[in-house]
Amino acid sequence: MTAQQFFFLLFSFVTLIAALRVVTAGNLFHAALWLIATLAGVAALFVLLEAGLLAAVQVLLYIGAISILIIFAVMLTRGVADPREKRLNSWSGLGAVAAIVMMIILAQVIGTFPWGGSALAEAPADSIATLGKALVDPAQFVLPFEVISVLLLVALIGSVYVARARGEGE
Amino acid sequence: MVPLTWYLLVGAALFCIGVFGVLARRNAVAILMGVELMLNAVNINLVAFWRYLAPTVATGQAFALFVLSVAAAEAAVGLALIISIYRHRQSVNVEQIDLLKW
Numbered sequence: 001m002t003a004q005q006f007f008f009l010l011f012s013f014v015t016l017i018a019a020l021r022v023v024t025a026g027n028l029f030h031a032a033l034w035l036i037a038t039l040a041g042v043a044a045l046f047v048l049l050e051a052g053l054l055a056a057v058q059v060l061l062y063i064g065a066i067s068i069l070i071i072f073a074v075m076l077t078r079g080v081a082d083p084r085e086k087r088l089n090s091w092s093g094l095g096a097v098a099a100i101v102m103m104i105i106l107a108q109v110i111g112t113f114p115w116g117g118s119a120l121a122e123a124p125a126d127s128i129a130t131l132g133k134a135l136v137d138p139a140q141f142v143l144p145f146e147v148i149s150v151l152l153l154v155a156l157i158g159s160v161y162v163a164r165a166r167g168e169g170e
Numbered sequence: 171m172v173p174l175t176w177y178l179l180v181g182a183a184l185f186c187i188g189v190f191g192v193l194a195r196r197n198a199v200a201i202l203m204g205v206e207l208m209l210n211a212v213n214i215n216l217v218a219f220w221r222y223l224a225p226t227v228a229t230g231q232a233f234a235l236f237v238l239s240v241a242a243a244e245a246a247v248g249l250a251l252i253i254s255i256y257r258h259r260q261s262v263n264v265e266q267i268d269l270l271k272w
Binding site: 002004005008012015016019020022023028031032035038039042045046048049050051053054057058061062065066069070072073074076077079086087088089090091092094095096098099100102103106107110111115116117118120121122123124127130131133134135140141144148151152154155156158159160162163165166 | 171172173174175176177178179180182183184185186187188189190191192193194195196197198199200202203204206207210213214217218220221222223225226227228229231232234235236238239240241242243244245246247249250251252253254256257260261262264265
């Protein structure tokens with residue numbers, strides 16, 4: 001087993017175990033911490049895939065912002081009197097079956113489809129520069145890039161408005 | 171060398187764990203965490219395809235960046251909605267939040 005394979009197996013093992021703990025943790029705050037571990041594992045996989053910018057953005061945005069937001073929401077929506085409320089709802093059996101069936105089907109398709117990519121080309125050294133140019137190139141991604149800014153502005157204003165404290169109901 | 175299918179299998183497993191989280195949890199914030207797991211699985215797939223099939227073009231990484239940004243916006247709005255629901259119902263148990271205003 002090469003070093004790269006060893007690190008891939010290590011990081012994916014950590015990621016999947018942490019993800020399982022996210023969906024089964026009783027304490028919601030612990031689930032948020034396990035989510036941070038999962039996101040860090042995904043960032044490590046991005047580093048293995050030589051997508052350095054994406055790994056850094058993943059750490060900054062997902063771990064640094066979204067996870068903190070989730071922790072805020074967990075703390076703001078704590079029930080008053082739940083010593084240890086049940087974590088799984090009444091559909092959890094069917095949900096588990098659905099997830100396992102989906103995994104079996106996906107594994108079948110992934111295993112048998114001729115993806116190509118077995119001859120791994122060298123990653124270009126300037127992939128970040130290519131990405132940067134693509135994001136402002138009128139023939140490529142400048143339009144989604146600008147629309148994303150508007151989307152984030154709308155989401156920001158919308159979430160502040162929805163979550164603001166009110167006098168009486170509306 | 172790590173074959174492409176290994177990355178795809180990790181992405182698929184993460185996605186299925188997220189599906190279970192969305193379908194089986196009672197707390198709305200926990201459901202949102204499942205959605206974030208699914209979005210991360212998609213990102214793993216996108217970056218793996220970029221690296222193995224088209225590393226000279228920026229499409230895969232750009233797509234993953236957009237998925238990440240939209241996930242951030244959706245998490246913000248979703249959590250704001252959950253906080254607002256909590257203010258009205260004092261609970262975020264999705265089994266109890268099942269009726270619209272009438």
